[in-house]
Amino acid sequence: MTNIVLATANAHKAEEMRAVLEPLGIHLLARPDDVAEVDETESTLEGNALLKAHALARATGTPAIADDTGLFVDALDGAPGVYSARYAGEGASYDDNVEKLLGELRGVARPARGARFRTVIAVAYPTGEDFWVEGVLEGSVAEQRRGTSGFGYDPVFIPDEAPERTLAELSAAEKNQLSHRGRALRFVANRLAK
Ligand code: ITT
Numbered sequence: 001m002t003n004i005v006l007a008t009a010n011a012h013k014a015e016e017m018r019a020v021l022e023p024l025g026i027h028l029l030a031r032p033d034d035v036a037e038v039d040e041t042e043s044t045l046e047g048n049a050l051l052k053a054h055a056l057a058r059a060t061g062t063p064a065i066a067d068d069t070g071l072f073v074d075a076l077d078g079a080p081g082v083y084s085a086r087y088a089g090e091g092a093s094y095d096d097n098v099e100k101l102l103g104e105l106r107g108v109a110r111p112a113r114g115a116r117f118r119t120v121i122a123v124a125y126p127t128g129e130d131f132w133v134e135g136v137l138e139g140s141v142a143e144q145r146r147g148t149s150g151f152g153y154d155p156v157f158i159p160d161e162a163p164e165r166t167l168a169e170l171s172a173a174e175k176n177q178l179s180h181r182g183r184a185l186r187f188v189a190n191r192l193a194k
Contacts, residue, residue, distance in 0.1 A: 002192055004123065005029040007056040007066035009037060012151035013181070017067065020176050020185040026192060028065070035059045045070055045082060045120040046132050053124035061126050065188070067181065069119040071153050073141060075112035076104060084153070094152050098145065101156065105141055113140045115157065117180040121188050131191060135184030142166055150175055 006014055006028050018028050038055045040048040049068035056064035070081045080087035080101070088096035105113060116139065122132040138160045145155035147168025154167035154175075161178050162170065176182035 002026045003029055003062065005056050005060050005062045005064045006031045007038070007052040007064045010067075013067050013069075016172070016176055016179075016181050017065070017185060019172060020182055021189060024186075024189040024193075026189060029062065031056065032060060040068070040082075040085075043082060045118060046122065046134075048082070049120040049122035049132055050124065050130055053122040053130060054128075057124040057126050063123060063125050066122045066124075067119055067184075068122075069117060069180065071101075071157070072116050072118060073101070073105070074114040075108045079104075098153060098156055101141065101153065102144070110140065115139060115141050117153075117157065119180040119184045121181075121184040123188060123192070133184050133187035133191065135180040135182065135187065137161075137178065137180040137183070 002025065004026060006017065008014055009031060021028060035056060038052045040051065042048045042051055045068040049066045052066035052068070053064045056066070070084045072078045072081050084097070086092055088100040117137045119135045120132050122130060124130040139158050142156045142158050146166045147155050149170065149172065150168045157167045159167060159178060167175055
């Protein structure tokens with residue numbers, strides 16, 4: 001069993017990460033409460049994921065794993081992208097962000113509603129070494145919310161691979177099977193197994 005400390009403070013992400021990695025022999029240690037939140041000051045997902053992973057590896061002396069994710073919408077020139085967590089402003093809720101997204105896309109028809117989730121997962125070691133991998137999920141933004149599972153933008157994201165449903169209408173296992181995060185996590189498990 002490999003032990004890695006979680007650098008994400010997002011409980012929904014942590015749950016998805018555990019569900020994929022634990023069966024593959026990678027045990028995720030909880031993020032210690034006494035480590036301050038890391039400001040995401042970089043302008044790329046990989047920059048922010050590396051920042052978070054290195055901060056936790058340094059603070060704990062244990063290898064650390066971080067996730068940084070964004071939703072990139074064609075009609076919005078890639079927004080909200082790296083700023084997905086604070087799209088509707090600092091401290092915005094998931095619902096505020098979804099509301100803003102639906103508002104920005106009012107009147108925009110299907111092909112331009114195309115979008116993708118990108119997740120970068122970074123692993124950093126107390127020695128300063130690191131690596132990162134990426135997982136992508138192609139799809140489009142729905143006209144209205146559907147479904148209650150998942151989190152964030154899941155109720156308005158329709159994956160191309162399951163075009164009848166939003167991500168929030170998939171079970172947790174179905175989401176991890178095809179999602180940006182599920183893919184990236186399986187790449188990480190492969191790298192760690194080498
Ligand atoms: P950490 O930095 O602590 O990991 P965070 O919530 O701030 O958590 P991000 O900076 O990666 O994470 O923000 C990405 C935002 O994108 C997140 O707050 C959600 O609103 C959304 N998001 C991320 N993964 C998602 C997913 O699988 N499905 C739907 N929305 C997602």
